Amino acid sequence: MSAIPVRETLPMVDEPLRPQRSRTAARAIDLLMRSLVPVVLALVAGGILLVILGRDPIQFYSDIWHGGVQQGSWQDSAMRMAPLLLIAIGLIFVFRANIWNLGYDGQFLLGAAVLSGLGPSLVTHVPLWLAMTILFLVAACVGAAWTLVPAGLKAVYETNEIITTLMMSFIGVGVANILVKGPFQDPTVNIPQTKVLPLDKMLPAIPGTRIHCGVLVAVFAALVAYYVLTRTSFGLRIQVLGANPRAARHVGVQVRKLIVSSFLVSGALIGAAAAADILGVWGYSRANWNPAYGDTVIPFVFLARLNPLAVVPFIAFYAVLSTGGDLAAQNANLPTDFMLVLVALILLFMTLIEFVGRRRELGQSYLPEGLREVFRKPLMKRRPVGSQEAA
């Protein structure tokens, strides 16, 4: 194809003519726009959907603001951030390596079940700080262990990890339920749930607030992840693996080892998310409990461009949205699953905006060639464009 190289060189010719600073500024604005516009569009589309359902969108969104930020409920939102942020970082580690760990539910719930089964007896025997550390580590180990099978299959046989992690996730949810209903069930109550941690044996609050210090752990993890992913050779190897596995093998990266280790890190962080949520907020696990944090985190991980620091504000935004959304959905007489629709809309608009942006960068039309033809001459019988060159 002769047309393609011309397109690719055009912006390069253009580059030296522009002053350096305005280019970085423009790039920053462009990034910001690309991240914010999908969210705004999704909220607008969600509002239209609300109107169609006969609800008042302005009331709905102001309820979200009310229930997520005002009157101290920002503290609930902040606490909601802890598990979401840890899961997000866990996902960033594997997504950067272009590995799809979609088994977060199983890893999260299994970690939660094991730690809330062990927790109540552990906190009575050892000092609080030690117990909390041990429980965090236990949950992390459980989460990591649950990724071993998909990681091994991917590393050795290149089995598609989307499928294996999903399957392991379903199995993990089942095992977690069996654990909560069986060995870990509190014998004193009829409902299938584990023993409840006493209030003074949970993660301590940050002085002056109700916010537990698991949030600090999550933010700290984000900082460490940023350092590891951008400033160490491990991070670079992950990036190379994600960009091109064959190139990674070629430059001497031990691909199998790296696949397994990035899976383990991801599982461990997701397990730690369970620890932050159980030890900080709930204090116990119930059977058939599944907050499905992972599903809703995914769009924000992408919006933040797999950057562990940039994901923090997005997660904060979603934490407000989901905390306030509980109240807003209740007031509007909608199931809280409406939030899933909003998240899906964000994902769809994000891919669309990304597409438009990439096209603009390349100086191309916003529509692919074939499709442009469809719009230009809808009824003509089309001949493939440039097929003689392709030969």
Add this chain to the structure above:
Amino acid sequence: MSSIFHQTVLTALISGGIVAGVPLMLTAIGETISERAGVLNLGLEGMMLVGAYVGFIGAYYGHSSWIGFALGAIGGMIACSFMIVLCVWLGLDQIVVGIAITLAGEGITSVLQQAQFGTSYPRLGAMAEVHIPLLHKIPVVGPAVFEQHLLVYLGVALVFVLVWVFRHTNVGLNLRAAGEKPEALDAAGVGVIGTRSYAVLCTGALAGIGGAYLSIIGAGVFTPFMTQGQGYMAIVICMLARGRPAWVLVASFLFGICLSITTALQLAGINISTDLVNMLPFIAIMVALVLFGRRSYLPPALAIPYVRGAR
């Protein structure tokens, strides 16, 4: 233990396996079509749910399961039209869009169900079954296999039609080429985008019908999140079957039996934890993947958007 092999138990096991296996089979067949054409459709779960909801509404107000199936197919097609526009036409990431469709399907059906019926879950009556003459009198197998809804037989017939289409027709050749080597298809003068579009449209329709079967005949009721991962199971079945429709048929009924084993065991008077039983199909899949996974085959151009002239 001999009670397991009692006639009624076996009949319940087989017929339960068929009832649970048919939605899997229809959906997996749909996924086979689009995977062979090179589109990885992770939105099956959402398409099934949309089909289940719309189909249920159709059967509930139209008082006919066929209206339900037709609407279910249309609902599935509408859900997958996002996939067509975004992934096939614009070439966006199929995994991300698939996840989005699943999430949207889960959310929107739950919202609509509550908007429509509040917290009540109306039930449909039993649907008419076809009794195939003579054959349905065979003990054990007869009442299980030959007294099902007509759609079951149509679905099985569809599998064999598809085997024929893939093997002996131009359409099948085009579909396979779109997944194996889209450049070659393009060079031969057949549009890759168009081929993939109708492949995905078929997937949506079949997943919608599968979902509708689940709500209209399988459960007789629509509940939010009722597919419980069956869309993903369909993807796995399709991968294990390596894109061959006849194997999809066998695999789906095996998984259907895994899904329905709880009720059969309860009939036999054996009580084991439903959690354990619900895990069975997934454990079976993992074992199958560990044993045979290394030989699983995927079309080389799967999940790669086609851009003419790109390398």
